Amino acid sequence: MQIFDYLTPLAMNIGVFIILAVSLNLINGMCGQFSLGHAGFWAVGAYTGAAYSVYFAPTALPDFINLFIACGIGFSCAALSGVIIGVPCLRLRGDYLAIATLGFGEIIRIVIMNMDVVGGPRGFTNIPHWSNIFWIYLWVLITIVFVANLLSGTHGRAIISIREDEIAAEAMGINTFKYKTLAFVIGAGFAGVAGALFAHAQQFLHPNGFTFMWSVIILLMIILGGLGSITGSVIGAVVLTILPELLRFMGETVSQWRMVIYSVLLILLMLLRPAGIFGKRELNILKLLGLKRESYHG
């Protein structure tokens, strides 16, 4: 049973990062808007979800209901931050948007650091352990189905068209600002869910766990997997969550070089294979099983 003690938290972590990667991919990969502040939304969801559980959750309710509510709160608060940040920032051009979102991500973190009610620099402790494999992966499934189904319809096509050619999309009658904001807010919301689930697994939160470095790691996951591919994001999240564990087996020194390895990986990907593993393609499960004939993406 010792192996489960080790694998379970790892599997839960993988689940959290799959949600983070898929949600970021909606913004960066599908919509083509470069956000570098995803860790900020993750933090908002984690802290608001945890605050609910620690301060407000009625003990009369069963744990899983409270977890669900915490996730809902995490989603809503993160989505609201998405609106507040997105509306002004999505008007900016590509690289400026990246920097602005980076700035906001850091501001969120600094603000949390200054909020003693959620622990501030000492951290937020005693968060009940309500997350488990089942609930995390249920949310993973919800996220993937939500995003995939969104993309299969007209709203999803509109989001993708913005990535493909924003000027042409606008000329086709698509309100690009509305759909950029939509992708941004939904992406933020699901990052919030990941945060709430994370908080109820780790039981401890600290603002230093939501730095810009984490935004970059999630970004690396989706670039590795393929910007614009849900399948790719899943694979990227799995690989980059397991990788540090593997590195740990290779010894303390190798493990220390993790971020160096990541940064080299990022540079090499950009230089040699910017499309990542899957590019914009999906591994269509239904097609694989022979249940569907047509695919929506090239």
Place this chain on the structure above:
Amino acid sequence: MSDSTAYFFWDLGQYLINGITQGSIYALVALGYTMVYGIIKLINFAHGEFYMVGAFTGFFLIHSGVPFFLAMPLAMLGSGLAAVIVERLVYRPIRSAGRIPALITALGVSLFLQYLGQNLLGADPRSFPDALGTKTYYLGELMISSTQIIIIITTIVLMLFLRWLVTSTKIGKAMRATSFSMDAAELMGINTDRVISFTFFVGAALAGAAGVLVGMYYNTVEPMMGLIPGLKAFVAAVLGGIGIIPGAVVGGLVLGIAENLVVGFWVSTYRDAIAFGILILILLIKPAGLLGKNTREKV
């Protein structure tokens, strides 16, 4: 004048002195950002790391007994060379791929240098040797240290040098031509690749100088030291108007003074947030920056 008003003015004066000192450092680093952006429209995320390289080069040189007046230019040379190597190896090939891939690549370089430094040099801060000794001068209730004076003077000297370089030399004119229009510069027979490398060199050299000055001012250096100042210097560059050289100076001074005023009169825990706050405000209100012009992108 009552006592409290007098104290207010003395405090204000002190914050201004500190702010101008800090601002000079931001300005030196911001110059590198703005020059590189002006010429190839790249936000060089790794610029803060060149500052760190300069600081450590200076650290090791002074530790080995090299006098300050020699260590400083050598440190500048070190960071300049580091930038040229990065530019040739990584930035040049990615130039054709577009702004976002270039931005991500720069991000990768930044992380690489930070964590490589951390692994090779250890994460612990090292104390910067006292190269020139510190004396404190008093003007009434105002204190100004010799280090602060050196920083301000060095900054002024370097900026005058840069101004001369950009306006009166052949390479400086080539730099201006290339940042105005790379195609036109090529047609005029300018080797734009070489101009770009040179721009990186100069920008990083200035950042390296800032690194050494910071080592002296705060007495510590550590591998991650470039991250936050790098971001702040970027904010300063955007504030003044990215791509505009005087803008970097204006932005740096404004940021330095603003930071010190807020920390002095209000609370220090929000210190880093000020820079980000200014960044957001400027991007939303006037993305072209204080000295910038509003240009419309043509369809």
Place this chain on the structure above:
Amino acid sequence: MDSTHALKVDALTMRFGGLVAVEDFSLEMGATDLVGLIGPNGAGKTTIFNMITGMYVPSQGHVYLGKQEITGVRPANITQQGMARTFQNIRLFKDLTVLDNIRLAGHFRQKYGILSSIFHSPNFRAAEKELKKEALELLKIFKLEDKYMHLAKNLPYGEQRRLEIARALATKPKVLLLDEPAAGMNPNETKELTELIRWVRDHFQIAILLIEHDMSLVMDVCERIYVVDHGVEIAQGTPSEIQKNSKVIEAYLGTANEEGDKQ
């Protein structure tokens, strides 16, 4: 008789800082007119186009689509109100399929909400089925239905042009604006394009305005032509009138774009 024009442009002026790119330009089109806008390079044609389509806000002047004023309205809203455009350098959604390109033009008419999309509600399924059917029908008219699953970038140039025009028509416009549709075409393709444009006007009963450098296309297909030079209208009339107009000939003399030359 209804005096409302399909498209009416009134005294449009565009200033970029101190430079006056276009001055006092006016134009009117009836419901099924085929009109051309020509002029030497740099004459301001594209600027006029961009003001009409909402990409620039005019410094002065008005644009009316039917009874509705659309001056300075954002491009997406202008398209929704019935004016579509193509682009000089073909802006198809390259990595998307031919079918998706057409379906995207139908986006703003789709009524179902996001939740319907998420749950694949019957509403969603019916609307998507209908959209696909309409899209394929349109592609059939343009002889592209066999390639509906191909990526737009893999189509030959002439078919990409056709697809772009089809896509614009999928927004069900009353006025269609074509920005140098013959760019990059050989004489054969240009002739096909001429017939296509005429056919589109006849079949869809819409007004068409085109900017073009290719004189053979313009003279063949347009019923009326406006000529601009240095941002100002210098002539207006039928093709034969324009061909004899001394001011027009003077404007073009000495430049590389003489009659019959390709761009």
